[in-house]
Amino acid sequence: MSARDRxxxxxxxxxxxxxxxxxxALRRRVPGTGPVRREDSFDVAAVAAWLRSITPDxxxxxxxxxxxxxxxxxIPEVRQYTGGASNLTYLLRYPGVDLVLRRxxxxxKARGAHxxxxxxxxxxxxxxxxxxxxxxxxxxxxxxxxxxEFYVMERMRGTILRKxxxxxxxxxxxxxxRLSEAAVDALVDLHSVDIDAAGLxxxxxxxxxxxxxxxxxxxxxxxxxxPDVPDFAPVMKWLEANQPEDVGHxxxxxxxxxDNLVLDPExxxxxxxxxxxxxxxxxxxxxxxxxxxxxxxxxxxGPMYKAFRRQPTxxxxxxxxxxxxxxxxxxxxxxxxxxxWRFYEVFGLFRLAVIAQQINHRYFHGQTTNPAxxxxxxxxxxxEQRCLRIIRTGHGDLxxxxxxVRDVVPELMGVPRIAMPLVAGGVHDVRSKMSGILGAIxxxxxxxxxGSH
Numbered sequence: 516m517s518a519r520d521r522x523x524x525x526x527x528x529x530x531x532x533x534x535x536x537x538x539x540a541l542r543r544r545v546p547g548t549g550p551v552r553r554e555d556s557f558d559v560a561a562v563a564a565w566l567r568s569i570t571p572d573x574x575x576x577x578x579x580x581x582x583x584x585x586x587x588x589x590i591p592e593v594r595q596y597t598g599g600a601s602n603l604t605y606l607l608r609y610p611g612v613d614l615v616l617r618r619x620x621x622x623x624k625a626r627g628a629h630x631x632x633x634x635x636x637x638x639x640x641x642x643x644x645x646x647x648x649x650x651x652x653x654x655x656x657x658x659x660x661x662x663x664e665f666y667v668m669e670r671m672r673g674t675i676l677r678k679x680x681x682x683x684x685x686x687x688x689x690x691x692x693r694l695s696e697a698a699v700d701a702l703v704d705l706h707s708v709d710i711d712a713a714g715l716x717x718x719x720x721x722x723x724x725x726x727x728x729x730x731x732x733x734x735x736x737x738x739x740x741x742p743d744v745p746d747f748a749p750v751m752k753w754l755e756a757n758q759p760e761d762v763g764h765x766x767x768x769x770x771x772x773x774d775n776l777v778l779d780p781e782x783x784x785x786x787x788x789x790x791x792x793x794x795x796x797x798x799x800x801x802x803x804x805x806x807x808x809x810x811x812x813x814x815x816x817g818p819m820y821k822a823f824r825r826q827p828t829x830x831x832x833x834x835x836x837x838x839x840x841x842x843x844x845x846x847x848x849x850x851x852x853x854x855x856w857r858f859y860e861v862f863g864l865f866r867l868a869v870i871a872q873q874i875n876h877r878y879f880h881g882q883t884t885n886p887a888x889x890x891x892x893x894x895x896x897x898x899e900q901r902c903l904r905i906i907r908t909g910h911g912d913l914x915x916x917x918x919x920v921r922d923v924v925p926e927l928m929g930v931p932r933i934a935m936p937l938v939a940g941g942v943h944d945v946r947s948k949m950s951g952i953l954g955a956i957x958x959x960x961x962x963x964x965x966g967s968h
Contacts, residue, residue: 545594545606545613546675547596547598547675547677548594548595548596548597549594549595549597550594550595551593551594551595551605552595552885554621554883555595555603555620555621557605557618557661557662558660558661559591559593560588560590561660561661562607562616562660562661562665563582563588563590563591564585564588565655565657565660566582566652566653567582567583567584569652569653570653571651571652571653572639572650572651572652572654573650573651573652573669575650576612576614576650576651576652576668576669577612577652579611580609580610580611580612581609581610581611582609589609589610591607591608591609591614592607593605593608594606597887598677598774601620601629601793601870601874602619602620602629602631602634602791602793603617603618603620604617605617605618606670607667612669613670614652614667614668614669614670615667615668615669616665616666616667617631617634617665617666617667617668618631618663618664618665619631619664620877620883621882621883629793630793631654631656631663631664631665631666632654632656632664632666634666634792634793634795635651635666635668636654637715637718637792637795638668638792639651640713640714640715641708641713641715641766641792643713644708644709644712644713645704645705645708645713645766645789647701647705647777647786647787647788648788648789648792649668649669649670649671649788649790650668650669651666651667651668651669652666652667652668652669653667654666655667671777671788671790672777673777673778673779673780673787673788674777674779674780674783675773675774675776675777675778675790676773676774676776676778676826677774677825677827678824678825678826678827679827679830680827680830686783686832687832688831688832689832690784690832691830691831691832691833692832692833692834693784694778694783694784694833695828695832695833695834695839696834696842697784697785698773698776699834699839699843699846700786700846701776701786702768702771702803702804702807702843703843703846703847705765705766705767705768705771705789706765706766706767706800706803706847707765707847708766710765710766710797713766715766715797716797718766718796718797719764719797720797722760723761724761724764724798724799724802725758725759725760725761725799725802726758728799728802728862728866729751729754729755729758729862730755732862732865732866732869733751733754733755735869735873736865736868736872739869739872739873739875739876740872740876741872741875741876741879741880742936742943743875743879743892743936743941743943744872744875744892744895744896744936745895745899745932745933745936747865747868747899747902749903749906750861750899750902750903750906751865753861753906754858754861754865757858758858759855759858761799762799762800762801762849763799763800763849764797764798765797765798765800766795766796766797767796767797767799767800767802767803768789768792768794768795768803768807769793769794769795769796769798769803769806770791770793770794770806771789771803771806771807772807772810772825772826773810773826773827774825774826775789775790775791776788776789776790777789800847800849801849801851801859802859802862804840804859805859805862805863805866806863806866807863808836808839808840808860808863809863809864809866809867810825810826810867811826811828811836811839812824812825812826812828812829813829813835814829814830814831814833815835816829819897820897820901823890823894823897836860837853837856840856854909857906860905861902861905861906864901864905865898867898868894868895868899868902871891871894872891872895874888874891875888875891875892878891879892879943881947893933896933896936897933899932900932900933
């Protein structure tokens with residue numbers, strides 16, 4: 516079976532959903548969504564007016580849907596997706612169709628991040644050659660509409676996995692293994708896309724992708740660092756000294772993980788959609804695999820690392836990280852040893868720490884009060900220790916079977932690198948809280964976070 520045959524057009528719905536297509540969209544609950552947070556709200560009527568005024572990129576998405584007119588507009592119900600930590604994602608529920616709106620977050624943003632035009636363009640170009648992408652409705656660069664650029668697309672229907680496998684799926688070890696294999700295969704298929712045929716070859720900046728990534732993510736961390744996290748200096752120094760040459764150039768997703776995959780609800784071992792193309796570009800395939808495996812927490816990882824797990828990769832039957840690398844290597848024809856993989860594993864974890872710190876930076880400075888971002892502070896410190904452990908020993912765990920006497924001193928020396936920034940962060944939190952209380956008593960806004968919810 517060809518790679519294209521293994522993929523299904525993302526708009527195809529399961530039989531279960533097709534039975535309910537005649538029901539108004541508002542009657543069906545969409546998991547993973549909740550009320551819009553006040554700080555993330557926008558002018559819904561303005562978006563509805565914009566949708567009425569445009570010619571959709573793909574007219575089939577809105578075919579037969581009544582959007583109303585200026586005298587009698589149809590205003591969608593809006594829900595916010597709760598799982599994301601970067602761009603803000605909303606569900607727009609019209610009678611007859613569900614749409615998704617994506618926009619950047621408020622506050623300081625990393626240079627080059629949250630580029631809505633680019634994200635929309637990549638998906639529009641990619642869909643004809645990789646049909647696991649949503650159909651686009653349109654892109655808006657008129658800041659007068661909601662104060663930022665945004666785009667709207669169809670909502671893909673299917674199952675999206677979060678932290679744990681839903682009990683109702685009743686997955687055995689064999690099915691779970693097939694699911695993890697399907698995820699790897701979907702990434703291999705993406706990396707085999709002809710970027711010239713997709714019209715995306717201009718995203719290729721040529722050789723030196725690994726070098727640019729090491730330099731770029733190091734610079735991002737230095738800019739985003741706050742007093743409550745370690746400096747990552749030894750990790751950045753090691754990455755700079757040990758970077759390999761590019762192994763190739765292909766379209767990379769750069770955020771490939773289970774909660775960005777849409778599965779067929781009738782057969783969860785079948786990937787029918789890939790979401791969140793914010794960081795996609797043309798680059799080195801192993802760097803993309805490294806980024807994906809940074810989220811791949813497996814069952815034998817230590818308890819501290821498992822505490823930050825966001826996807827069910829610890830479930831019985833799931834491939835281990837090294838098994839993922841081996842399957843990817845077989846399917847793609849790229850050879851790699853465990854020693855060679857060490858660089859990519861450290862880079863993937865460092866990159867994840869930078870992403871977490873960019874979000875923690877916004878939380879630290881009161882640009883968001885989303886409580887889901889509170890654990891990012893300790894996560895950054897733990898990721899530094901895991902990187903240093905892999906650099907020193909080749910693995911990231913402290914399991915009793917691997918722990919040696921020679922590990923005691925380095926581990927003890929690493930404690931202050933986590934503890935001291937956390938103390939500084941705690942002091943900052945207390946001061947911010949007291950400032951907010953005093954501001955409330957005196958009737959003045961005493962902190963950057965006061966008044967946000």
